[in-house]
Amino acid sequence: xxxxxxxxxxxxxxxxxxxxxxxxxxxxxxxxxxxxxxxxxxxxxxxxxxxxxxxxxxxxxxxxxxxxxxxxxxxxxxxxxxxxxxxxxxxxxxxxxxxxxxxxxxxxxxxxxxxxxxxxxxxxxxxxxxxxxxxxxxxxx
Amino acid sequence: xxxxxxxxxxxxxxxxxxxxxxxxxxxxxxxxxxxxxxxxxxxxxxxxxxxxxxxxxxxxxxxxxxxxxxxxxxxxxxxxxxxxxxxxxxxxxxxxxxxxxxxxxxxxxxxxxxxxxxxxxxxxxxxxxxxxxxxxxxxxx
DNA sequence: AAGGTTATTGAAAAGAATTATCACTATGTC
DNA sequence: GACATAGTGATAATTCTTTTCAATAACCTT
Ligand SMILES: [Mn+2]
Ligand SMILES: [Mn+2]
Ligand SMILES: [Zn+2]
Ligand SMILES: [Zn+2]
Numbered sequence: 001x002x003x004x005x006x007x008x009x010x011x012x013x014x015x016x017x018x019x020x021x022x023x024x025x026x027x028x029x030x031x032x033x034x035x036x037x038x039x040x041x042x043x044x045x046x047x048x049x050x051x052x053x054x055x056x057x058x059x060x061x062x063x064x065x066x067x068x069x070x071x072x073x074x075x076x077x078x079x080x081x082x083x084x085x086x087x088x089x090x091x092x093x094x095x096x097x098x099x100x101x102x103x104x105x106x107x108x109x110x111x112x113x114x115x116x117x118x119x120x121x122x123x124x125x126x127x128x129x130x131x132x133x134x135x136x137x138x139x140x141x
Numbered sequence: 142x143x144x145x146x147x148x149x150x151x152x153x154x155x156x157x158x159x160x161x162x163x164x165x166x167x168x169x170x171x172x173x174x175x176x177x178x179x180x181x182x183x184x185x186x187x188x189x190x191x192x193x194x195x196x197x198x199x200x201x202x203x204x205x206x207x208x209x210x211x212x213x214x215x216x217x218x219x220x221x222x223x224x225x226x227x228x229x230x231x232x233x234x235x236x237x238x239x240x241x242x243x244x245x246x247x248x249x250x251x252x253x254x255x256x257x258x259x260x261x262x263x264x265x266x267x268x269x270x271x272x273x274x275x276x277x278x279x280x281x282x
Numbered sequence: 283a284a285g286g287t288t289a290t291t292g293a294a295a296a297g298a299a300t301t302a303t304c305a306c307t308a309t310g311t312c
Numbered sequence: 313g314a315c316a317t318a319g320t321g322a323t324a325a326t327t328c329t330t331t332t333c334a335a336t337a338a339c340c341t342t
Binding site: 066086087093096103106108110111112113116118119121122123124125126127129130 | 207227236238247249251253254257262265266267268270
Binding site for chain 4: 305
């Protein structure tokens with residue numbers, strides 16, 4: 001037992017990845033991060049992106065948001081907060097709603113288990129996509 | 142415009158799939174549904190399972206819940222309700238919490254868009270996995 | 283500062299879940 | 313019953329993500 005656990009080294013790659021993640025509010029996909037990081041480190045590998053996004057998430061410096069059965073999006077703001085997802089364009093936006101932390105206690109009592117976090121997400125159509133739909137309707141007339 | 146939209150036929154396959162979905166509270170994966178349906182229809186194809194789970198979801202007879210970046214789980218109860226997900230064993234359980242429908246209005250005002258539904262999920266360790274961990278701890282002593 | 287250990291990398295292959303394709307089948311309509 | 317076409321089974325293709333592994337480089341010990 002007590003296997004000697006490896007420590008975490010600081011690497012240039014992870015640093016750039018975190019910078020990129022923090023530079024946007026777009027909740028980017030791994031691939032978007034990859035493209036951005038390549039501008040600074042052309043030889044970085046996609047595997048490294050995935051590896052580090054995972055590491056950062058585990059270190060509590062990022063959040064991973066998974067949607068649909070397709071790709072994950074990442075968030076450079078590790079504080080819990082809620083999101084709105086546009087089902088038309090896929091855009092993910094932060095919501096300025098109070099985080100109901102006490103719900104976690106309610107639930108942990110309810111299930112007699114341990115709750116470590118919760119996610120609240122709203123789905124629908126964003127303003128931009130709504131007005132786009134309107135415009136198209138007018139055209140059709 | 143007004144493209145003549147196809148109608149939806151009733152098929153034996155979809156019927157069995159919905160039955161299977163309604164027969165469990167386990168929030169099964171597509172593959173689990175597949176295995177169950179095969180017991181009754183050995184020649185059913187996995188593609189048919191996916192196709193119909195999607196159709197049922199679109200028809201409002203099922204819910205699709207996506208977790209992690211891997212697989213989706215499905216829910217034969219299409220009424221909105223909240224879930225707890227055990228990060229150890231993957232078990233998904235229904236929570237008996239009141240659904241805060243009015244939050245959707247708050248958000249739609251906030252973003253000036255249209256909200257069609259919301260999801261609230263809690264993550265942590267379930268009771269079973271907790272007691273299992275305890276047992277393991279004792280062993281280690 | 284040099285050397286040693288091993289976490290991390292880049293490149294590529296493998297994996298896993300889901301979707302697309304297409305000839306054939308069967309549902310619903312007339 | 314005949315027709316039109318939505319749905320099926322079988323399989324290939326996609327897509328996102330993880331794994332592999334030799335080479336590299338971060339960090340600790342001298
Ligand atoms: Mn966010
Ligand atoms: Mn449920
Ligand atoms: Zn949109
Ligand atoms: Zn569990």
